[in-house]
Amino acid sequence: MIGKLNHVAIAVPDAEAAGKIYRDTLGAKITAKVAQPDHGVWTVFVELPNTKIELIEPLGDNSPIAAFLAKNPKGGMHHVCYEVEDINAACAQMKKMGATITGTGEPRIGAHGKPVVFMHPKDFSGTLIELEQV
Ligand code: CO
Numbered sequence: 001m002i003g004k005l006n007h008v009a010i011a012v013p014d015a016e017a018a019g020k021i022y023r024d025t026l027g028a029k030i031t032a033k034v035a036q037p038d039h040g041v042w043t044v045f046v047e048l049p050n051t052k053i054e055l056i057e058p059l060g061d062n063s064p065i066a067a068f069l070a071k072n073p074k075g076g077m078h079h080v081c082y083e084v085e086d087i088n089a090a091c092a093q094m095k096k097m098g099a100t101i102t103g104t105g106e107p108r109i110g111a112h113g114k115p116v117v118f119m120h121p122k123d124f125s126g127t128l129i130e131l132e133q134v
Contacts, residue, residue: 002131003134005080007051014057016044031047040058041059065078087107100122116130
């Protein structure tokens with residue numbers, strides 16, 4: 001069901017500083033820092049030949065990554081995102097298998113303007129999983 005790895009998201013206290021490390025130390029191509037107010041994060045993308053790394057910094061008072069950063073003040077891997085062709089079919093399959101979809105359990109529009117769901121880490125080896133319809 002899942003296809004390509006779309007991105008790995010790393011929660012960081014300062015996305016711009018984190019991006020500069022990727023650029024200056026690892027020679028990676030990075031994007032400018034962009035506010036994603038609907039998602040409560042700032043993003044900087046590290047663009048790799050086969051995927052991207054999404055550096056996410058909390059934005060606003062109710063950022064969904066605030067608790068994660070409180071536990072991991074220096075930052076850490078937050079989620080991995082796999083591509084799916086049909087998000088509704090993916091949701092139906094996940095529910096049938098007893099996996100827990102976070103939030104309302106229904107797809108919503110993600111940070112890249114495409115429908116996404118997040119699967120609870122308890123069902124996936126301690127890793128938060130994002131499924132994105134491409
Ligand atoms: Co993501």
